[in-house]
Amino acid sequence: NLFLHLDVYHMQMLEGHLAETLRANMDLLRHVQIAGVPGRHEPSVGEIHYPYLFNLLDELSYDGWVGCEYRPLGKTLDGLGWAEHYGIGGGGVASPS
Numbered sequence: 543n544l545f546l547h548l549d550v551y552h553m554q555m556l557e558g559h560l561a562e563t564l565r566a567n568m569d570l571l572r573h574v575q576i577a578g579v580p581g582r583h584e585p586s587v588g589e590i591h592y593p594y595l596f597n598l599l600d601e602l603s604y605d606g607w608v609g610c611e612y613r614p615l616g617k618t619l620d621g622l623g624w625a626e627h628y629g630i631g632g633g634g635v636a637s638p639s
Contacts, residue, residue: 547574548563550576572606572607573608575611583613584614
């Protein structure tokens, strides 16, 4: 009954290999935590291409939680614009393509 919480921000900062790690540990994952790298801002800011990782999670039939732990660059609701593509309201920031 032990499962993993995968902090994508820290994994990228320490070692990378995000997609490979997700594939290798999918059966153990129940929570994926996201933030932009570097700076721990919105996931739409930085070097991680989250749309790719979200599509990979769907492809791998991930049914756990995806949580956010980041410091918005501006107002909180404006900082949720990245999530509109996924059905979460916000506004102000362009959706990923």
